[in-house]
Amino acid sequence: EPEVTQTPSHQVTQMGQEVxxxxxxxxxxxxxxxxxxxxxxxxxxxxSFYNNEIxxxxxxxxxxxxxxxxxxxxxxxxxxxTKLEDSAMYFCASGGETGDTQYFGPGTRLTVL
Amino acid sequence: xxxxxxxxxxxxxQEGEDVSMNCTSSSIFNTWLWYKQDPGEGPVLLIALxxxxxxxxxxxxxxxxxxxxxxxFLNISASIPSDVGIYFCAGLMNNNAGNMLxxxxxTRLMVKP
Numbered sequence: 001e002p003e004v005t006q007t008p009s010h011q012v013t014q015m016g017q018e019v020x021x022x023x024x025x026x027x028x029x030x031x032x033x034x035x036x037x038x039x040x041x042x043x044x045x046x047x048s049f050y051n052n053e054i055x056x057x058x059x060x061x062x063x064x065x066x067x068x069x070x071x072x073x074x075x076x077x078x079x080x081x082t083k084l085e086d087s088a089m090y091f092c093a094s095g096g097e098t099g100d101t102q103y104f105g106p107g108t109r110l111t112v113l
Numbered sequence: 114x115x116x117x118x119x120x121x122x123x124x125x126x127q128e129g130e131d132v133s134m135n136c137t138s139s140s141i142f143n144t145w146l147w148y149k150q151d152p153g154e155g156p157v158l159l160i161a162l163x164x165x166x167x168x169x170x171x172x173x174x175x176x177x178x179x180x181x182x183x184x185x186f187l188n189i190s191a192s193i194p195s196d197v198g199i200y201f202c203a204g205l206m207n208n209n210a211g212n213m214l215x216x217x218x219x220t221r222l223m224v225k226p
Contacts, residue, residue, distance in 0.1 A: 004155075035214075043156065043201065045213035056213055091155050100144045100163070100205050102214060104155040 002026045004105035006092050012111045013082055021077045021108045023092030031095035032075045033102060034067065036060070036088040043091065049075065082112045116140075119202055119217030126192055127225050134200060134220040135186040142204030145178050145185040146214065150199045159200075160187070192224050 005024045013019050025032050034046040047057040049067055066078045075094075079086055089109050093102040119136045126132060136145070144163055148156035160171050162178035162185060169176055175188045185204075189196055202217040 006155075033213075042218050043203075043214075043216040045215070048213060058213065100212070101146065101158065101161045103158055104148070106155045107153075109153075 002028075004092055004094055004103055006090075006105040006108050008108060009106065010109045010111070012113065015084055015112055016081050019079050019082055019110060021079075021090050021092075021110070023075045023077075023105055024073050025075055025092065025094030026096075026103060027073070029094035029096050029103075031102075032067075032069070033093040033095070034077045035091045035093060035104075037091065037107075038088045046077070046090075079110075082110075084112050086110060087112045117202055117204055117215055117217035119220055121220060122218065123221040123223070125223045125225065128192060128194060130192055132189040132192055132196070132222060133186060134202075134222075135184060136202035136204070136217045137184040138204060138215075139183065140204075140206065141182040142206060142215075143182070144205035145176070146203045146205070147174075147176050147185070147187045148201045148203060150201060150219075152198075156201060189222075192222075194224050194226050197222055197224050 007022045032049040035043050037043045045058050047061045048055045064080045068076050089107040091107045092105040095102045117136050117138050146161050147159045150156045160169050160176040165182045166180050167178040173190045178185055199219045199221050201219045203214040205212055
C-alpha cells in the first residue's frame with residue numbers, strides 16, 4: 001500500500017541553524033501538507049501546498065519557514081534559523097483528488113539545542 | 114481559530130470491553146477523520162466521514178458524522194491490547210483545495226489484558 005515517507009527520522013540541530021525536512025508524498029496525490037506536534041500536545045497545521053504554491057498557512061508558519069517541491073516526488077520544509085521552540089515532531093501529509101482525506105508520514109523528530 | 118473538544122482525555126479499560134469517544138465543536142465541519150497514533154509515529158487514518166449522519170465501519174471500529182455537522186463519535190468494539198494508543202478526531206471546514214485539518218486533543222486508550 002502506498003505511503004508517505006519522511007527523512008530523517010530524527011534531526012538534532014543547534015539554535016540558529018537551518019534545517020530541511022524531507023517528504024515523499026503518495027505518488028498520485030496532488031495536495032501536500034506539513035503539520036507539527038509538540039511533545040504531548042495535539043497536531044497543529046502549518047501549511048498546505050497545491051499546484052506548486054502555498055494555498056493556506058497558519059500563524060506558526062512565519063517567514064522563517066518555507067516549503068518547496070523541487071521535483072516531481074519530494075516535498076520539503078525548511079526552517080531558516082531554528083529556535084528552541086521549534087523542537088517538535090514534524091509530519092508531512094498528502095491528499096488525493098480533493099485533498100480532504102489526508103495520509104500522514106511517520107514524522108521527523110526535530111530537536112533544537 | 115476552530116477548536117475541537119475531544120473526550121474523554123484518557124480511558125483505561127479491560128480487554129473485551131467496548132469503547133466510545135467523541136468530538137464536538139461550535140463550528141460546522143464538512144469532513145471528519147479519525148486517526149490513531151502510536152508513540153513516536155505518525156497518525157494513521159482509521160475512518161473518514163464525508164456526509165452528515167453518515168455511519169461508517171472499519172472492522173471493530175464504527176464512526177458517525179453528527180447530523181448537526183458539529184460532532185462525531187468513534188466506537189471500538191471488543192477491545193484488544195493492540196488498540197492501545199492515542200485516538201484523534203480531525204475536522205475539515207470545507208473541501209476546497211489546501212484546507213487545513215483541525216485536530217482534537219486526543220483520547221489516550223489503555224487496555225488491560
